Amino acid sequence: MQILSPEAKAAPLEARGLIKSYRLGSVETRALDGLDLRIEPREFVSVMGPSGSGKSTLLNLLVGLDRPSAGEVLVEGVPLSTLDEDGLTALRRTRVGVVFQAFNLLPGLAAQENVELPLRAAGASRREATERARAMLVAVGLGERLRHRPDELSGGQAQRVAIARALVIEPAIVVADEPTGSLDSESGTGVLRLLRRLNEEQGVAILMVTHAPAAAAHADRIVTMCDGRVVSEDRPRATPSVAMRGLA
């Protein structure tokens, strides 16, 4: 599964002219209105925008949980429109990790089992799944909490488990929808630092939705959306990863 190296040519994630409209009765809402976006390898991008601007809709399309009305999403150069439901599912358990605001952990399972989930879905053996999940939990600083259930974890810890679950598949990109939205500022900062560290250490690209400017500031690039379109882009700082890429 480790076909992709940072040197690969295709961008981990790219959206071209995305349109998504919802029809409720006779009223049509355009949640996305011709959106273009490209994430470079190893890049950490924040998406900001007012509520209802289409951020969640965008993420759902990017990870193949929904299909656009028009336009195309490419993951590592592969157009998602060419994949069927199984193909999209396979994509989520191999190339794209997903993190939700609502954690979305299985309440009945221990932290480690939750992290094993995508490996299990891919049919990995028990041993392999256990080893990789443990290693990942240690990496997110939860080596002591392997056997805890979600309701025995704090919000910040639960979100770290969710992040571990997204990263355990060694994806090309992690997509996170308001990962700190349900957390207090202290644990929120912890989660952001973790994402940043994983981005730097493991070289995984990250696309994160947030509406907290402080959170967005952790990113290499901030994309601001309004009414389903990108209205501005902004680079808060020259990050090591970008600098390194520039040198390479």
Next chain:
Amino acid sequence: MKALRAALWLIEDVALPYHRRHVARAALTLLGVAIGCAIVVAVELLNRSVVGSFRETVETIAGSADLQVTNPGAGVPEVLLEAIPEIPGITSAAGLLQATLPTPRGELTIFGVDVFGDQVVRARQFPPEAVTIPDEFAFTNALDSVALSTALLERWDLAPEAAIEVAAPAGRRVLRVRGTVEPRGPAALYDGAVALLDLPAAQQLLGRVGLLDQIDIVLAEDAEPVVVRAALERVVAGRARVHAPRERATGLDGMLLNLRTFLSLVSLEAIVVGIFLVHHALATAIAHRRRELAICRAVGFAPRALALAVALEALAFGLVGAVVGCGLGVGLAELALDAVRGAVGAIYARSGAGSLELGVRQVMLALLLGVGTALAAAVAPARSAARVPVLRHLRRDDGDGREGAPRLRAMVVAGAALIGLGTAGFFIEYRSTSALVHLFLMAVPAALLALGFALIVPAALAGFVALLRKLVGERAPITVQLALESLARDPVRRRGPLTPMLVAFALVLLGASMVASLRASILGWVERTLAADLYVVAGPSLPLPSGETFPAALEARVVPIDGVAKVAASRLVYTQLGERTVVLRSLRGRLPFDGLDYPVREALPDAAESFARGEAVLVSDDLAHREGLRAGDTIELATASGPRRFTVGALVVDFTLDVGTITLEEATYRRFWKDDLANVLYVWTESGVAVPAVRRAIEQALEPVAKTSILTAGQFERDVSGALDGALRLTWAIELVALGIALIGVVNFFLVEVSDRRREMGLLRAVAFGPRALGRSLLTEAALLGLLGGLLGVAYGGLVSWLVVSRSARLVSGWSLDFVFPLGLAATTVVVATVAAVLAAGFPVRRASARAVAELVSME
């Protein structure tokens, strides 16, 4: 393979913990499958035991005979025994007479054979070395001599020369033990309660001089069976039938058709009930786990893996249920064996004890059923698991229910079409002797109807709510309005508990109306035809063709009794009509029978006269239906004096036995069948006399000569309805189970519903409502659902009952039943449904409406 691995993991880590948390529900589901399998296994075991042991008995008695000559009821004329050995290819032929007689210590089966004959057949049935008779001369010379099985001798603790009192057809007789038989072969049957008599003595004892029950025949080694059989058939033509011993059990199969169809119907009901239980359990589990499934889909589980997991989960339920069901089935069969064997023995044929051991066939059947039931039930839940709307359940603000508008109109059209198709299915005309065919042709249209009704349920719900809204309008309290609004919002989903309720209540009604129709038809007929005041019978209860008898001459002792206006003896025997075993009844008089008023379906103009002359017979309409007979047709019956032809004078309604009945004028019967026994004396009293006094007088007159009991018309009817109730008790058990499912369905629905709507409830609480008002609104919703479920159940149940009673019952049994709809039960059903729904919803609703608002609003 990968999907399988993923699915197995899902079961282990997601499904199992879920069921561990809901142990009671899982156990109930298992029980549902188990009961379904158990009933099928029990029916199968009982059938095998009864038919199988009958076959075994027949074959044991036949010894190693290649062919038999029999003539059920009338008996085989003994003269044939002279002609048969002359036929080329036949080495040996021997006659046998058999009867089971009551004794003070229990039943004794006696075999009348040529004890000292040297026939090959006899030697193989009762080998000379197994029969010990110290004084052969004394044995043969005294007509009361018997050789008793050593097993019985020991059990009854009898000494040689001991006396045994038996109730013979012609009255009480005393037999003396003058020999013993070792219990093997036929002598080991019936727990060894067997006695051997010399043939003439047996004929005397049983009042059947000159007659045999069967002639057993052994062919020469080099004989061509087909040729010999043809020759034999020419010799006995019209006086008896020729068949291999094995073929007799096939006849029993035919006689038991109605019983088997009925039992199969019960099994089918059990399976339907099982399917609904499993379906509901899985659907509920899936509904509860929707969010978990959505998460699994989001992190990379393929839809296939989720569906597979549900199927495997169902499979586990099916397998475990089947295994438990096998055990339950054996227990159930054991409980029912005596009753079933008693009923079959009394009505059709006596047999020894059959084994109830599980065979490979029963285990396979149970596994097949369990797995089939579970998988059938898993189809829809598996699909809904695979298609779980991922996004909806991943949102933080879950539960806003943005769903496409239900295609109500399309569902109604499809539903109506299915209902039409199902109804039409009941009107297919066919004739069959296979219980499976009948079952199939009943089950498929009934299933189509059920599907059709299930499809129109949402529209019915929408219409029902719209109607209520129009009726109560703005005046209704806010709690009721809230309930109506919630029901109207998503009728397709709210149908959840309605479909199982509908089917369960319909099953209850179907069973009840079948029972009511059968009862009303039979009891109405009994009342109409058996208009005598007193009935003298030989046994303790209803007269049956294989039951006890007394000499018809007893009639002469009753006639002179004061207060008796008229007496008529009647005989019931089995006889052969072609390949079919039917009941032959002798009756005195003209049509209508001086008070014995048979409802006539069709008759020749001179039917009464030609019946009185003994030229015409009455044929029951069920038999006529099966044989395609009309008034004016001619039938041939094998009598003791050779074949005789009779005109079908009339087709009458006759519920005597489900094998069909032919009624013949009394004197004609006596003449041709050379039979002077009777099963019953009909006694009419003079008007104005006290019936109890007459009854006592008859009792006194008959006491010294025969063992009889005297029933009044009321007792007679009570016996009939008692026998009916006994036979129909099984349906009630099934219906209780069906009702149970309906309730489980409602409880589960509200458990899921309440947990799904926690947020909505929290909002309502936060905004305006106290816990009571909220609870009331939810309970109103439950009551309305229950009411509608009850009404729809009555509609579907009414339609299916009418079709089954007026169409299927006729096609299976040939009987035309009067359809009786159990109105009272229907009304009760609606009330029970409503109350049950409220009670079932009460627990989850109370729990939820008492929760803190904050708890309801927060999700994690």
